[in-house]
Amino acid sequence: LEVVAKTGVTVDKLACTARCNAVEVETVFAPAAARVRAVARRVCSQEPSSPKEQLIAAYSRRELGQTGDGHFSPIGGYHEASDRVLILDVARFKYPAHWIPIDDLARAMAAVDPDSAKPRGLLSLRPSALKQPVQPALRLEFLDHATYLGDRRPPAPLADAVPRLPPPPDDDRLLPWAFAAVDTLVAAGALPRARVHDVA
Numbered sequence: 001l002e003v004v005a006k007t008g009v010t011v012d013k014l015a016c017t018a019r020c021n022a023v024e025v026e027t028v029f030a031p032a033a034a035r036v037r038a039v040a041r042r043v044c045s046q047e048p049s050s051p052k053e054q055l056i057a058a059y060s061r062r063e064l065g066q067t068g069d070g071h072f073s074p075i076g077g078y079h080e081a082s083d084r085v086l087i088l089d090v091a092r093f094k095y096p097a098h099w100i101p102i103d104d105l106a107r108a109m110a111a112v113d114p115d116s117a118k119p120r121g122l123l124s125l126r127p128s129a130l131k132q133p134v135q136p137a138l139r140l141e142f143l144d145h146a147t148y149l150g151d152r153r154p155p156a157p158l159a160d161a162v163p164r165l166p167p168p169p170d171d172d173r174l175l176p177w178a179f180a181a182v183d184t185l186v187a188a189g190a191l192p193r194a195r196v197h198d199v200a
Contacts, residue, residue, distance in 0.1 A: 008070060010116040011058045015123060022128045030119035033106040039122060040085050044078040058120040060111035064104060070113055
């Protein structure tokens, strides 16, 4: 967790963490403004008392003229007349909740994350059919789970010959260990790399 707190996480790793906590995630990298608009309109029209879907925007603050760069925040509303979404900024000590034009947010989502060499994007989260969270170390194949729009393949099984990994820790270092293990397995070809989809 110290590593995560210091360097943050990529879109893929946030999605992996959500799946390991019994949440279905659909990720769209660098969505066009029309796609962001359609998803925001659908999700923000849900009954407020029982929402079944939540949105997280992964975007570059720099592209919006804000301080800092890579950032995640939930989308809390959509205003049709001004074509803006409400960003519920999680760093409230820097920025309170604020409205952003859809076109500006789409541009900020298209900015490439230097840590992953991928654009940022939009994550849609729903309750999973899984009843209990699963330990990341036991479900590393979630990295390639069928969550990339238009690509609903089943998870690829782990290969028999995979790099030997150190045993997972029993303390709060489990999440960084799982992230490092995923990177090791992807680099060795034991897990497929997630593909980038530019969805119009």
